Amino acid sequence: MRIALLLLPIAMCTTLPGFAQTCVGAEGQLAKASTALTRNAVDNAETILRTLSASHRECPEIILDQARLAQAKGRVEEAAELFYRYTDSDPNDSRGLAYFGRFFLEQHDYMRADALSAAAVDKNPSDPAALALRGQVLVMKEQSPEGQALLEKAVELDPDDPEAQFQLGVIYDKAKAAPQAVQYFQKATALNPSDARAWDYLALNLEPLGDLEGADGAYRKGLQVNQPGRYHDAFLDYNYGRFLAKRNDLTASKRHLDRAVELTPQVRAVWYERAKLDLRMQNYQQASLDGEKAAACVQQGGIIDLQIYTLLTQVYERLGNADLAKKYAELTRKTPPPVRGEQR
Amino acid sequence: MPRIQFENRQQESGITFVLDNGTLPDKPMLDGIPGGVAVLDYDNDGYLDIFFANGASLPGLIKAGNKFANRLYHNNHDGTFTDVTDRAGLRGEGYSIGAAAADYDNDGFVDLYVSGFDRNILYHNNGNGTFTDVTTKAGVTGISSAGKKLWGISAAWLDYDNDGKLDLFVTNYLDWSFATSRVCGPPGQRVSCSPTLYKGQPNLLYHNNGDGTFTDVSETMGISGHIGKGMGVAIADYNDDGWMDIFVANDNERNFLFKNHGGRGFDEIGIESFVAYTDNGVPVSSMGVDFRDWNNDGRPSLVVTALGGETYPLFRNEGNGFFSYESYRAGIGFRSFKMSGWGAGIQDFDNDGYKDLFTANSHVSENANLDKQQHYRQANAVFRNMHDGTFQDVSGNAGDAMQLLAAHRGCAFGDLNNDGKVDIVVSAIGSPAELLYNTSSGGSRWILIKTVGVKSNRDGIGTRIKLTTASGLVQYNHVTAAGSYASSNDPRVHFGFGTDTVIKEIELKWPSGTVQVLHNVKADQILTVTEE
Numbered sequence: 001m002r003i004a005l006l007l008l009p010i011a012m013c014t015t016l017p018g019f020a021q022t023c024v025g026a027e028g029q030l031a032k033a034s035t036a037l038t039r040n041a042v043d044n045a046e047t048i049l050r051t052l053s054a055s056h057r058e059c060p061e062i063i064l065d066q067a068r069l070a071q072a073k074g075r076v077e078e079a080a081e082l083f084y085r086y087t088d089s090d091p092n093d094s095r096g097l098a099y100f101g102r103f104f105l106e107q108h109d110y111m112r113a114d115a116l117s118a119a120a121v122d123k124n125p126s127d128p129a130a131l132a133l134r135g136q137v138l139v140m141k142e143q144s145p146e147g148q149a150l151l152e153k154a155v156e157l158d159p160d161d162p163e164a165q166f167q168l169g170v171i172y173d174k175a176k177a178a179p180q181a182v183q184y185f186q187k188a189t190a191l192n193p194s195d196a197r198a199w200d201y202l203a204l205n206l207e208p209l210g211d212l213e214g215a216d217g218a219y220r221k222g223l224q225v226n227q228p229g230r231y232h233d234a235f236l237d238y239n240y241g242r243f244l245a246k247r248n249d250l251t252a253s254k255r256h257l258d259r260a261v262e263l264t265p266q267v268r269a270v271w272y273e274r275a276k277l278d279l280r281m282q283n284y285q286q287a288s289l290d291g292e293k294a295a296a297c298v299q300q301g302g303i304i305d306l307q308i309y310t311l312l313t314q315v316y317e318r319l320g321n322a323d324l325a326k327k328y329a330e331l332t333r334k335t336p337p338p339v340r341g342e343q344r
Numbered sequence: 345m346p347r348i349q350f351e352n353r354q355q356e357s358g359i360t361f362v363l364d365n366g367t368l369p370d371k372p373m374l375d376g377i378p379g380g381v382a383v384l385d386y387d388n389d390g391y392l393d394i395f396f397a398n399g400a401s402l403p404g405l406i407k408a409g410n411k412f413a414n415r416l417y418h419n420n421h422d423g424t425f426t427d428v429t430d431r432a433g434l435r436g437e438g439y440s441i442g443a444a445a446a447d448y449d450n451d452g453f454v455d456l457y458v459s460g461f462d463r464n465i466l467y468h469n470n471g472n473g474t475f476t477d478v479t480t481k482a483g484v485t486g487i488s489s490a491g492k493k494l495w496g497i498s499a500a501w502l503d504y505d506n507d508g509k510l511d512l513f514v515t516n517y518l519d520w521s522f523a524t525s526r527v528c529g530p531p532g533q534r535v536s537c538s539p540t541l542y543k544g545q546p547n548l549l550y551h552n553n554g555d556g557t558f559t560d561v562s563e564t565m566g567i568s569g570h571i572g573k574g575m576g577v578a579i580a581d582y583n584d585d586g587w588m589d590i591f592v593a594n595d596n597e598r599n600f601l602f603k604n605h606g607g608r609g610f611d612e613i614g615i616e617s618f619v620a621y622t623d624n625g626v627p628v629s630s631m632g633v634d635f636r637d638w639n640n641d642g643r644p645s646l647v648v649t650a651l652g653g654e655t656y657p658l659f660r661n662e663g664n665g666f667f668s669y670e671s672y673r674a675g676i677g678f679r680s681f682k683m684s685g686w687g688a689g690i691q692d693f694d695n696d697g698y699k700d701l702f703t704a705n706s707h708v709s710e711n712a713n714l715d716k717q718q719h720y721r722q723a724n725a726v727f728r729n730m731h732d733g734t735f736q737d738v739s740g741n742a743g744d745a746m747q748l749l750a751a752h753r754g755c756a757f758g759d760l761n762n763d764g765k766v767d768i769v770v771s772a773i774g775s776p777a778e779l780l781y782n783t784s785s786g787g788s789r790w791i792l793i794k795t796v797g798v799k800s801n802r803d804g805i806g807t808r809i810k811l812t813t814a815s816g817l818v819q820y821n822h823v824t825a826a827g828s829y830a831s832s833n834d835p836r837v838h839f840g841f842g843t844d845t846v847i848k849e850i851e852l853k854w855p856s857g858t859v860q861v862l863h864n865v866k867a868d869q870i871l872t873v874t875e876e
Contacts, residue, residue, distance in 0.1 A: 176715075176717055177717065178717065208653070208681055210678060210679070212678060246672040310620070313615060329616055332615045332620070333615060337596065339540055342526070342528050342541060344528075344536045344629075344709050
């Protein structure tokens with residue numbers, strides 16, 4: 001455990017002498033670099049930081065941005081090392097703690113993300129980066145109202161943070177409040193057009209609003225930028241494939257659902273959805289294979305057994321396999337429908 | 345292309361009926377459910393009269409005062425109606441929900457069955473403008489064999505065994521009472537609870553003994569063994585075997601399709617025929633239903649209404665025993681996603697020879713608006729048949745009447761002014777019922793066929809009709825008053841057929857097995873066909 005983390009509970013109150021002096025003259029460029037990193041404009045940030053490294057070798061802020069840059073480029077060990085260096089040098093900087101916390105969050109190290117986000121807000125309750133991270137963590141800890149409040153404060157202080165906009169959109173998406181969700185995802189995608197997740201969510205929320213062209217455009221933009229990395233969306237092809245099936249473009253839907261089963265073969269929903277499409281396209285044999293694959297996947301929310309049984313009843317009926325059709329019809333009949341919320 | 349247009353003429357009609365659900369602050373399950381309508385010619389003057397089922401005060405279930413009375417309005421043939429409820433003796437008792445009209449005793453006068461939460465009532469038409477409650481004598485009380493009054497919603501008259509006498513099917517909803525009632529939502533903002541909190545109930549089938557009495561055959565005919573949460577019911581001979589089948593729309597349970605085995609019993613084959621669930625394999629809040637051939641392939645298909653976020657299921661009859669879910673393929677999926685619907689009909693509103701869709705819309709919960717995605721009061725919707733298996737939502741251009749936001753519930757379809765266009769009467773909680781006169785343009789041709797059975801039941805219910813025009817357009821429909829939600833439609837069978845002035849052939853397949861063919865029939869008339 002590095003010093004920064006060890007010292008968190010007894011937060012230090014000193015700042016490194018000479019910090020300001022080492023960065024004098026670089027403030028504007030540092031701000032630009034930070035903004036570029038926030039918006040995932042990695043090349044731009046890299047160019048700025050390269051220049052600054054030469055001109056302000058001792059400026060610690062550069063280390064923080066270099067850490068974020070390494071994180072953005074997927075160089076995890078290098079990023080970790082730089083984050084440690086920075087937070088060791090200034091354990092009281094809320095931004096350093098917040099960005100380091102976000103790094104841990106992306107590494108699925110939720111305990112450290114939780115601790116660092118809390119410490120960051122503690123250091124500076126007006127730091128939008130700290131508030132955004134803490135808000136996100138609280139939502140993940142099922143403290144949604146508190147998390148949402150912090151995220152809202154974060155975007156009020158820094159409306160240009162695409163991640164905070166995205167996280168607020170996700171909250172509204174979960175609440176099935178599509179109009180509000182759309183607003184946040186539109187801002188997120190405008191600020192960071194390389195965020196495939198945000199495009200996907202935007203499209204998913206435009207669908208129920210009836211903006212089909214908008215949804216189609218959002219899916220397409222998401223697919224254009226969907227690269228491995230922090231903004232990668234493994235379910236974009238799945239969602240677009242479903243959407244295209246609803247729009248009766250079965251051939252294109254098939255293309256995307258084929259890709260979806262390649263990307264996430266462990267997920268029941270992708271096999272199920274492709275089986276449904278197979279059925280619709282009268283590829284009954286393939287539908288049975290995909291349906292059985294879905295049945296074999298461990299249930300992980302989303303698609304329930306009843307849905308699989310219903311589908312396989314249809315598939316085997318159409319294949320003329322009376323025994324299997326009967327088996328799945330009986331399973332369908334015996335399986336109770338899902339229990340929904342208490343109210344309409 | 346003709347435009348579908350409706351005009352609400354309620355204000356000048358003299359119909360002042362307002363559906364009163366007797367709502368309470370806790371929003372019990374009962375108060376979202378009422379609202380059946382029947383269009384029936386009770387005095388045989390050739391014009392459809394209108395009956396509205398109404399609620400009652402809660403929790404007492406009393407029709408206290410005029411505001412909860414059921415209502416019968418006589419059609420004066422000039423666009424106005426006269427309230428004849430008291431003379432007819434149809435004020436009703438208890439919390440009424442649905443209505444089904446037919447001549448069950450073949451005496452030439454249409455009778456009326458009113459289903460409800462605590463009382464189901466069979467009214468015999470005395471032929472002189474009055475009705476008599478014959479429920480107990482007839483044995484159609486809606487009480488199960490276990491002695492429990494079931495919560496009746498919709499009813500359908502059909503001759504399931506083709507013996508020339510109309511039988512009665514009643515859908516039942518939830519095992520709910522005020523004693524077991526739950527509350528949902530915070531105080532002051534209560535919403536309707538989900539039906540999943542309560543057990544469902546069996547449906548009932550009564551066999552007509554032909555002597556004014558009925559026998560409960562629900563168990564022996566394979567009906568009551570299937571417990572659902574029955575809402576709408578529609579009948580059609582989906583497999584063209586000459587025996588009427590029954591579809592029941594269940595709320596948050598799988599839908600039922602009761603396949604008729606030669607009048608000797610029913611098999612519930614919703615799962616095997618793929619109408620139990622949508623293509624997503626889970627139940628929706630199925631409410632209303634209609635069961636007719638919308639694509640002129642001779643096979644009755646289904647439209648079902650549901651709640652917002654579910655889309656309205658459209659099941660196309662493939663003719664091989666299977667149905668395919670076609671909501672998105674047919675173009676109503678995305679459009680109906682935000683709608684919540686009750687009454688539903690497959691009718692040719694623009695007389696172009698292709699049946700369109702209508703849904704009476706509203707969310708179930710009065711406080712639905714607390715969820716920003718839901719709306720309690722909604723406009724009705726009409727989807728025009730585009731002749732290629734798809735529909736287009738033309739509600740926005742169908743007139744001011746189609747923009748009216750209300751808590752719509754049941755609706756009945758029929759030609760109120762005998763102008764050859766299908767009109768609609770819609771009931772709405774807390775606001776005046778709507779009389780949607782069809783004013784669609786185009787001057788297309790039409791025919792209304794009134795069947796009079798001789799060997800078959802007198803109404804001719806179950807008669808399958810094939811119509812071929814001179815230009816070769818072939819259409820199919822069948823005689824039934826059932827369909828929509830808790831409502832009863834004009835039993836006269838309507839066809840529109842564009843510009844043809846002569847119908848080349850009309851083929852009627854009566855329930856008795858008689859096949860009757862008419863040739864070169866003039867368009868634009870109400871044709872009475874008596875079974876040969």
